[in-house]
Amino acid sequence: MNSRTDGSAPPPSGPDPAHIARRIAERRGRLDLTEDDLATRAGMAPSYLRHLVQAGPDFDRAGFLRIAAALGLSYPELLEGRSDRPPGQGGAPTHPVLVHLSDEECWDRIGARGVGRIALPARTGPLVVPVNYLADAGTLAYRTAPHGAAAPEPGAAVSFQVDRVDDRLTRGWSVLVTGTADHVHDPAEVERLQQLESAYGTLPWAGGERPLWVRITPEQVTGRRIGAVGPDTGLSAQA
Numbered sequence: 001m002n003s004r005t006d007g008s009a010p011p012p013s014g015p016d017p018a019h020i021a022r023r024i025a026e027r028r029g030r031l032d033l034t035e036d037d038l039a040t041r042a043g044m045a046p047s048y049l050r051h052l053v054q055a056g057p058d059f060d061r062a063g064f065l066r067i068a069a070a071l072g073l074s075y076p077e078l079l080e081g082r083s084d085r086p087p088g089q090g091g092a093p094t095h096p097v098l099v100h101l102s103d104e105e106c107w108d109r110i111g112a113r114g115v116g117r118i119a120l121p122a123r124t125g126p127l128v129v130p131v132n133y134l135a136d137a138g139t140l141a142y143r144t145a146p147h148g149a150a151a152p153e154p155g156a157a158v159s160f161q162v163d164r165v166d167d168r169l170t171r172g173w174s175v176l177v178t179g180t181a182d183h184v185h186d187p188a189e190v191e192r193l194q195q196l197e198s199a200y201g202t203l204p205w206a207g208g209e210r211p212l213w214v215r216i217t218p219e220q221v222t223g224r225r226i227g228a229v230g231p232d233t234g235l236s237a238q239a
Contacts, residue, residue, distance in 0.1 A: 017056035041070035101223035116162040120152040140216040173225035184213035
């Protein structure tokens with residue numbers, strides 16, 4: 001049956017065709033393809049392509065498989081989008097509230113370890129590189145190659161950012177640390193950091209030889225979180 005006992009229409013059984021149509025249009029734009037170009041690649045008439053996109057994948061799954069191949073996407077990527085896409089794909093919350101974090105709240109979010117982004121001076125402009133970090137006695141430390149992109153000059157002014165975004169709930173937070181970066185040369189301190197790294201299991205994801213420890217001594221730590229006003233969010237209009 002196509003209707004429910006209360007007379008209302010059944011809920012949609014699959015991905016929203018409008019979302020898929022938008023994804024197809026965005027992908028065509030990136031590939032610089034016209035609608036006719038895509039139809040030719042997919043081996044169908046432009047009029048049938050338009051009808052197919054409007055009707056959705058339940059109408060002709062094989063046709064959507066051809067569209068996905070023509071766009072250089074897998075079938076799940078066409079229907080649901082890429083699983084490794086950057087955060088922030090969802091819309092903004094209906095009633096957003098931006099809250100400044102206290103120093104304690106900032107360090108609580110930084111935690112003992114994680115992945116953050118180091119911003120350091122470079123000849124062509126500020127360079128931002130992701131690194132695995134450890135929080136250690138009010139400082140941040142990470143390991144890198146002596147002449148790698150994440151290796152600052154001793155005493156360089158740097159910034160370090162840690163953040164998290166929840167697309168589903170349209171919430172997020174960001175902590176920014178500004179200060180100076182120095183190389184750790186003392187053997188006893190290097191050994192202590194290595195033991196801490198081993199205890200946490202925070203080896204650099206990039207792998208390879210990365211014997212240089214860099215310590216960031218903060219001069220300022222600031223943070224913000226964003227969410228929506230409402231009884232289920234923990235935020236109020238006065239936050």
